[in-house]
Amino acid sequence: MKFLTVLKDSYREAVDGKVFQAMVVLAGLFILFVASISYRPLTLEDGLARKFGVLNYLLKAGGQAGAPQLAVENYRVTNGAAVPWEGDYELDVVVTCPDPKVLDELRKGNSPLPASAPAVEALLADDYYFLTNRTVTEVKGGPPTEARIRVTTRGTTVAEGTAWLHEPTILFSVPAPIFIDTLRTSVYKVEKYLVNEVGSRVLLLVGIVVTAGFVPNLLRKGTLDLYVVKPIGRSELLVYKYVGGLLFVFLLTTLTVGGVWVVIGLRAGVWAPAFLLLIPILTLYFAIVYAVSVLIGVLTRSALVAILLALLAWGLLFLAGYLNEKIRTVRQAEAKVRQALAGDRPPADAGPPPSAFGLPPWVETGLHGLTTVLPRGFDLDTQASRAIARGVLTAQEVEKERLNDPLPSWAETVGVSVAWIALLLGLACWRFRTRDG
Amino acid sequence: MAVIETQNLRKDYGRLAALKGVSLAVERGQVYGLLGQNGAGKTTLIKILLGITRPTGGGAKLLGEPAGRVEVRRRVGYLPEDHQFPGYHTGYSLLDFSAAMYGVPRADRRRLIPEMLSLVRIASATHKKIKGYSKGMKQRLGIAQAILHNPEVIFLDEPTDGVDPVGRREIRELMTRLREKGHTVFLNSHLLGEVEQVCDRVAILRDGELVREGTVADLTERKGRYELRLAPGEVLPEAGVRELGFEVAKAGDGWQVTLPAGATVDPVVRLLAAAGLRLRHLVERRASLEDVFMAVAAGEGKAGAGR
Numbered sequence: 001m002k003f004l005t006v007l008k009d010s011y012r013e014a015v016d017g018k019v020f021q022a023m024v025v026l027a028g029l030f031i032l033f034v035a036s037i038s039y040r041p042l043t044l045e046d047g048l049a050r051k052f053g054v055l056n057y058l059l060k061a062g063g064q065a066g067a068p069q070l071a072v073e074n075y076r077v078t079n080g081a082a083v084p085w086e087g088d089y090e091l092d093v094v095v096t097c098p099d100p101k102v103l104d105e106l107r108k109g110n111s112p113l114p115a116s117a118p119a120v121e122a123l124l125a126d127d128y129y130f131l132t133n134r135t136v137t138e139v140k141g142g143p144p145t146e147a148r149i150r151v152t153t154r155g156t157t158v159a160e161g162t163a164w165l166h167e168p169t170i171l172f173s174v175p176a177p178i179f180i181d182t183l184r185t186s187v188y189k190v191e192k193y194l195v196n197e198v199g200s201r202v203l204l205l206v207g208i209v210v211t212a213g214f215v216p217n218l219l220r221k222g223t224l225d226l227y228v229v230k231p232i233g234r235s236e237l238l239v240y241k242y243v244g245g246l247l248f249v250f251l252l253t254t255l256t257v258g259g260v261w262v263v264i265g266l267r268a269g270v271w272a273p274a275f276l277l278l279i280p281i282l283t284l285y286f287a288i289v290y291a292v293s294v295l296i297g298v299l300t301r302s303a304l305v306a307i308l309l310a311l312l313a314w315g316l317l318f319l320a321g322y323l324n325e326k327i328r329t330v331r332q333a334e335a336k337v338r339q340a341l342a343g344d345r346p347p348a349d350a351g352p353p354p355s356a357f358g359l360p361p362w363v364e365t366g367l368h369g370l371t372t373v374l375p376r377g378f379d380l381d382t383q384a385s386r387a388i389a390r391g392v393l394t395a396q397e398v399e400k401e402r403l404n405d406p407l408p409s410w411a412e413t414v415g416v417s418v419a420w421i422a423l424l425l426g427l428a429c430w431r432f433r434t435r436d437g
Numbered sequence: 438m439a440v441i442e443t444q445n446l447r448k449d450y451g452r453l454a455a456l457k458g459v460s461l462a463v464e465r466g467q468v469y470g471l472l473g474q475n476g477a478g479k480t481t482l483i484k485i486l487l488g489i490t491r492p493t494g495g496g497a498k499l500l501g502e503p504a505g506r507v508e509v510r511r512r513v514g515y516l517p518e519d520h521q522f523p524g525y526h527t528g529y530s531l532l533d534f535s536a537a538m539y540g541v542p543r544a545d546r547r548r549l550i551p552e553m554l555s556l557v558r559i560a561s562a563t564h565k566k567i568k569g570y571s572k573g574m575k576q577r578l579g580i581a582q583a584i585l586h587n588p589e590v591i592f593l594d595e596p597t598d599g600v601d602p603v604g605r606r607e608i609r610e611l612m613t614r615l616r617e618k619g620h621t622v623f624l625n626s627h628l629l630g631e632v633e634q635v636c637d638r639v640a641i642l643r644d645g646e647l648v649r650e651g652t653v654a655d656l657t658e659r660k661g662r663y664e665l666r667l668a669p670g671e672v673l674p675e676a677g678v679r680e681l682g683f684e685v686a687k688a689g690d691g692w693q694v695t696l697p698a699g700a701t702v703d704p705v706v707r708l709l710a711a712a713g714l715r716l717r718h719l720v721e722r723r724a725s726l727e728d729v730f731m732a733v734a735a736g737e738g739k740a741g742a743g744r
Contacts, residue, residue, distance in 0.1 A: 012530065232538060
């Protein structure tokens, strides 16, 4: 009962500052923004027209008089498929140019402009490799200022809609052609960049600011006596306050991540449960930083100092992890190169490897040591990215994004982090118990 | 059995000795007043009894248990001096929080809280945020949170601070009622008249030492000093009184007679009767608690009960 009472007290404190309500509104707006992103499957005609539109613009911008222009004509879905990834297609790629000589040069040369059947085939092979049974032939007999190449396809290698190109629309009505990608890649980018890298950091930042006052306010002269005179141990009281702050962020995270998961599911049809792993991961991340904030709050009784040092700790954890990861990547690349150069020969003793980024060896050793013993904030970040990727991308795509490199185990990451939380809270409790007043 | 007991209690803050071996005992059902100038150690003593501050030496017991234990705190109420209730609470929610921490069941809280807010006369501000309360209202709320869970011992540190005269009277009456119901009240106050009116026993601290302790009557008694007045127009034979070994001084329209050690006032009465003088007023003079306190503050006091 005391736990719930203290929790309710913390809730009142958070709600009274209106920050909690502001955060809920902010989370709602964030979810609404993600909900405003829709994904329209791109037809073959749209895809080519977008590409040709950009090319036409660039050709005109080049300032050449009589520059060639590209267009798609006579587009047909010959099998009447309801969805584009099941379609058979027929269309003409048309290149017009006021000067027939220029057109002839384009036909003969190795121009990337699709003015000949081989050039169109090359374009399709690059961008539309999933269209199968392609036939590309030049249609003769047209005007001398026009090159017409007919394309027919039968079937695609795309088994499902998430692998087909989609054009996102943001804010419900604004097309965003620069973000055209397969549906699952688009969703992956929204989840990784928009939610995990921007949204989660804002949420953690606000969480730190809102909860930093909980402990200093408790320790304020004139307030502390009212709490510690109650029949509750000081450590118990402090831990309950800590859990209250944690719960605040957990609820906000659940609301935000859960809300985003639902709207992405509704808008894109992608229901990836792995995305929900962000809830415990972000909560654990916050738990580490909040433990620092609580300890500083007990030591200094200042919310401002608690905020600043918690942010500093967050930054240092990230920086140490980031640098260590970069060095690790360099070492892996070096190992691969050495292996490739050595072939089947036994490795020669080349002495110690040169230092990464020109850093002294002790920096590398120190960073490795630090990231081993410190809370695993960076590893949690990486685990979050991988959870998102595994939930949306295919195994090949995960490999391509280099998200299969070995990582410390979950048990190690969580274990080291929780041990740190226990240590920081233990110190805070000890100080709180032994202080007068 | 004493519900509050300290033995040679000491507290040092660095080189500053806040309490220098204080020993006192408070019996159940008493209203016990603790007096002293600012910095005398009154609040430190209460904080040690409640486990908020650790003693440097000596012992303190509350309800028969070592002071500060969680189980003991359950049976104690406390109104701190200069308290700052969290402004995000309303009067109701603060009492609800406080009572819940003391383990009062929800149904009882729902019944008791409105009653208590009415008792301390802030029912009209039940659901108003505390940050909008006046100082007097906060003080009344503080008293309410200290007694809501029906504690056996109630510590009130300056309970009438910031309260208007009507409110002070109500608080005094409340303390009297609490005593009648068997509660023990430990009162810290600067208002000597208030302490004099309501306390059964009083202790005076000076610079961390207990210099006076006893009932109000004990402390204010001045043995051997009498005020007397005669019928209009009659004059006291001062020389005759002095010959009996008494000191005499004019005091207003009468005289003040001080007895030598071990003497009674009877020889003076007989002298007046023999002289045919008519005695109209004879009363042993008592000091006010303020007189006692001022004397202690001036350094006249000595440790010990009733002195």
